Amino acid sequence: MDPYEYVILVKYSIVLTKLRNSSKMSRAITYHQLKQLKPKNLLPLLLKYRDFALATVLVEMLRLDKLNVVYEEWCIQMLRYSTQAEPTLIDKFREKFENLAAKVAIDQGYSFSAIQSYQNAAREASMSGL
DSSP: OOHHHHHHHHHHHHHEEEEEEESSSOOOOOOOHHHHHHOOHHHHHHHTTTTTHHHHHHHHTTOSSSSHHHHHHHHHHHHHHHSSSSHHHHHHHHHHHHHHHHHHHHTTTTHHHHHHHHHHHHHHHHTTTT
């Protein structure tokens, strides 16, 4: 077996395992069914059922260019349905987008220590502005 095909098979297996064990939208489908369904068609279904963690795994594992869609939908749903106070929501948004920025930067070849130092400087700047 080609190493590239093996890596793809492992990533699909991870997605299938997460899909089968999802608390929001469990689906017992086979590898063949997932390939026929196509991951890009599965993503809207996961967002409809608000399974954002699984949608993020799907996008990251199968390298779909839709991570922004998952984060946008998550933000919209949090703003519509959350009963948490505004400062708590702001902190959650900040944390999620810092994680997203770190993932994007690492994918583009920046070092993890440079990302952390930038995030620490940004936190200090925002704290001094209070």
